[in-house]
Amino acid sequence: MATCSSCNKSLATADVLYTEDAQPVCVGCSAQREIKRDEKNAARNIKMAGVTCLVAGLVGFAAFYINYGLFFYPAAIVSVASGLYAGQAMLTSDRFTAHMTSADKTITMVCAIGGLAIAAFETLVLGGYIDWRPRV
Ligand SMILES: [Zn+2]
Secondary structure, eight states, rough: EEEETTOOOOGGGGOOOHHHHHHHHOOOHHHHHHHHHHHHHHHHHHHHHHHHHHHHHHHHHHHHHHTTTHHHHHHHHHHHHHHHHHHHHHOOHHHHHTTSOHHHHHHHHHHHHHHHHHHHHHHHHHHTTSSSOOOO
């Protein structure tokens, strides 16, 4: 007779499941763990999206600076899409962000805001609102 390592329920042999570190768990706790793992993955994706936003933003800005549109547009699109995803996930997905440390949250927000700020600046320059000339 095994007991669930998570909720201490007694388990019939047929009902025993095992965690990745070989602890016996019941079906309910196993499902819970799986949900948690998915949420942690989602939290990591949110952080990655924030970092991607900034990195793509910087790549796009470099391309913008040397007037190399071929790289600028895809990088800008990736940056803005990731930044918006990270930003809205940070603001609305408590379920996922609960798995992030405050350092993770700060990094994600700073990167997303930085990347989006770069995109906003480029948009203003392209729209002629700011008189800033990239090197030709
Ligand atoms: Zn259990």
